[in-house]
Amino acid sequence: MQSQANSNPDLPRQLPPVERQRLHDTVVNHLRTLIIEGALEPGRKLNERELSETLGISRTPLREALKVLAAEGLVEISPNRGASVARLSATEIRDTFELLSNLEAFSGELACERITAVELAELKALHYAMLACRAHEDLPGYYRLNHQIHDRINLAARNAALRQTYLSVNRRLQALRFRSNYRKPKWDSAIHDHEEMLAALEARDGKRMAAILRQHLLDKRDAVLLMQAGVGGEADGAPQA
Known part of the structure; x- marks a missing residue:
């Protein structure tokens, strides 16, 4: 049987x-x-x-x-x-970051309309955890939390087509976003950007949120290109993603 x-x-x-x-x-x-x-x-x-x-x-x-x-x-x-x-050329880095900057800007604008209070509270918790990693110079932990913040902003946009495009483009840049190092003033500027993002989300200011995210990613593009060109080094470096 x-x-x-x-x-x-x-x-x-x-x-x-x-x-x-x-x-x-x-x-x-x-x-x-x-x-x-x-x-x-x-x-x-x-x-x-x-x-x-x-x-x-x-x-x-x-x-x-x-x-x-x-x-x-x-x-x-x-x-x-x-x-x-994979190794991206300078042109590929420039083009991909420019595209990603606009995808993240659009995500942020939509997220300001659609994010819930619970989701916003979760983003704040991730932000504080990220600051703790920064204080302990925990780059892997910092990057993982930073990545989650950007990813959750994209999810909060609640746009499936945008989501798929964003994931595809962002995957190509993850290694560069992790390895690039800024000097401390640049790192502090990145942390400030994240604080401004949270403020814009809380105020439901989509235009401001889009502008912050767009410039945030373009600054990242410039840092990666300088790193690839061997300019700036890693002395006093800190992650910015």
Whole structure:
């Protein structure tokens, strides 16, 4: 007699994909973090054998993960050279940040109309947690919270088409946003921008919010371009994202 578990025709088909999906997501997230935080630097060739051994996985889930990251613009895959961490040109950086600045500005304007009191309170909590990371010079923690703030502003816009475009464009810049360092006056300016964002959201001032976010991202563009050109260095540096 067939067991009760096997009598459900959906059960055998559902369980294995769930497990594979967990592994897939774990590998993608881990590699994405390594790239964003600079452990895998731009231009570095990704050796499948070494990565498979380091992560304790076979090459099949690794290759699937690399394809996902390639679609996000974090990895480049060449038929002859294999996979490597993507490196954006100055023109690509300029163009992408200019586009992102307007996407974030539009998100902010819509968020001022649509954000709830609960969502605004959550943003304030994230902001204070981000300041704590700054005080402890915790760059990974700072970046993760900063990323959540920008992401939640975009979510508060409640525009599905904008959401998908924003995610696609922002993914290409995550590694640059993490690694770029400003001197302390620039970092303080970025913190001030975030405080101004919260004030604009609380006042429901969409035009002001859009202007803050647009300039915030353009300033970030300029910092990244200077970093790429080797200007400014990392002395007295602090994250600004």
